[in-house]
Amino acid sequence: MSQGKLIERYNASERANHWLVAISFILAALSGLALFHPAFFWLTNLFGSGTWARILHPFIGALMFLLFIVMALRFWKHNRITDADRQWAKHMTEILQNKAKDLPEIGKYNLGQKYLFWALLTTITLMLISGIVIWQPWFAPLFPIPLLRIAVLVHALSAFVAILCLIVHVYASYWTRGSIRAMTRGTVTAAWAKHHHPAWFREVMNKNR
Amino acid sequence: MALQSLDIKARSATTTPSPDVRAAGAIPVAKLIDISKCIGCKACQAACMEWNDLRDTIGENVGVYDNPADLSAESWTVMRFSEVEVEQGRLEWLIRKDGCMHCANPGCLKACPSPGAIVQYSNGIVDFHEENCIGCGYCITGCPFNIPRLSKKDNKAYKCTLCSDRVAVGLEPACVKTCPTGAIVFGSKVDMIHHAEGRITDLKERGFQNAGLYDPQGVGGTHVMYVLQHADQPQLYAGLPNDPSISPMVAIWKGITKPLMNFGLGMAVLAGLFHFVTQGPNEAKEEEEEKQ
Ligand code: HEM
Ligand code: SF4
Ligand code: SF4
Secondary structure, eight states, X not given: OOOOOEEEOSOHHHHHHHHHHHHHHHHHHHHHHHHHOGGGGGGGGGGSXXXXXXXXXXXXXXXXXXXXXXXXXXXXXXXXXXXXXXXXXXXXXXXXXXXOOSOXXXXXXXXXXXXXXXXXXXXXXHHHHHHHHTOTTTXXXXXXXXXXXXXXXXXXXXXXXXXXXXXXXXXXXXXXXXXXXXXXXXXXXXXXXXXXXXXXXXXXXXXHO | OOOTTSOEEEETTOOSOOSOTTGGGOOOEEEXXXXXXXXXXXXXXXXXXXXXTOOOOOOOOOSSSOSSSSOBTTBOOEEEXXXXXXXXXXXXXXXXXXXXXXXXXXXXXXXXXXXXXXXXXXXXXXXXXGGGOOOOOHHHHHOTTXXXXXXXXXXXXXXXOTTHHHHHTTOOOHHHHHOTTSOEEEEEHHHHHHHHHHHHHHHHHTTOTTOEEEOOGGGTOBSEEEEEXXXXXXXXXXXXXXXXXXXXXXXXXXXXXXXXXXXXXXXXXXXXXXXXXXXXXXXXXXXXXXXO
16 A cells, blocks of 8 residues: 555644543543442452552542643644534444545544544543542542532443543544554545545645645 | 351342352341430440440540540441420430441442442341452442441541451340440340330330331331330431431442443444444545545
8 A cells, every 4th residue: 555645643742642641541441440340340450459449540530631631722623513514424324334425524523533522521521520529538528428429420420421432432543544643653644634534634735835 | 357157148349149058047136226225324435445446536525425526437336415305395315326227228338349348247237348448438428327437547448347246156246235224235136126116115105105116118127226215206316317218329320320331331342343344444545545
């Protein structure tokens, strides 16, 4: 396969930021899932013990939140939902069947990616707030027990949605050939850009002229 | 501490059966606290400290007789004093020995994520095994009576054990042994209900029309029961809940949603795999590649 022309999609600092979020998210998810259901309790072994998983989880989560917010601010402006996105979404079935033709021209991200962005921003913020409320022994004693009960439920539900988002995100980037290099090498082929994100491709080309 | 002589009916965060072969011989036990006989001497608090080797830090007088002012990891039982006037002009001093109720349906055990940190013996005692406790505090959210306390020293949860170690070898709990007025008695749950009925008849004869037994069915009944002079108003007794049950929040959190969420995550992974093997990758077309 010819390499074609390469276009930069993420610079080195954005890539580092993304992978720090990815690592801390996965560690937070694994240590959280360990307490989520007995079927996953064995995951505490990855962190040393149940007690260590419990101690580390909120710190990893809070770190992940900070890193995520930095990344979210960087990507924010590309994630506003446009009319082209809504048109694009009407072709979902064909897109999933790899049969789509003549799609509306979309920018740096498609609607799926934008939904992912907003869903993660929402759930991660909810997890931070609810996570602080149930954080033993530091913060939880400051809150009334009925609030702890709500927080722990909100935390578990948001974590479920966030982990679901992660699974979809990982699969989508594997399914869409040529995407992973955008985050490992920083570049994509011009063909990839033109095929998947034509409006963004034109914008980059105009800027580089 | 695991007690090999007691069988286990339920174990926290465990989805397979617990060791239970001797359960048929186990008699459900109960401690009955007759509030009308309690003189507030706190001998039971002292006996609890003695037997369990607990020494709480010396507190401060907060203006009431409650001392210490609250339960803690080192105070598993506390006398709570309430001054009430159920009838105008007739002051009553209600003294309730607070501590774990040993619920038949324990919210603490349901909430706990750590296998074997909380067990329920076949005789009904709910016990915390601190060596398995990870210090998450979920039991605090699960308990309808606000009982478990995380220790500031080791971040493990503690509460009354109903002297499971004494009961396992045929002794009564330390508080029962020491009570000078016989306000606390211990035995099989059936016997204790029978004993309570006699006391309630007596109280009614003495003018306490609403005397009754506190054995709340919302948590499946309890293995620590009270005889109350005013059983129609449990909240008079330092906020004893009227009709306690495991909070619906906890029931949703720990109930059907968890298996559903597990299923959802598993299905998402499978959906990805099968999408890929049936539809193949999403590639930029060769011609587009050539044109560059
Ligand atoms: C944003 C900062 C976060 C904070 C402060 C936080 C805090 C907490 C705390 C305090 C607990 C209770 C157990 C413990 O003390 O370790 C917990 C449980 C949990 N966390 Fe987090 N967390 C955060 C982020 C996350 C993330 C990113 C995930 C996964 C995507 C996650 C998933 C979970 C799960 C699944 C549980 C178990 C809930 C249950 O038992 O139902 N958390 N979290
Ligand atoms: S603090 Fe200990 S006993 Fe309480 S729920 Fe957590 S692991 Fe279980
Ligand atoms: S009173 Fe609270 S700590 Fe005691 S068994 Fe019931 S739920 Fe558990």
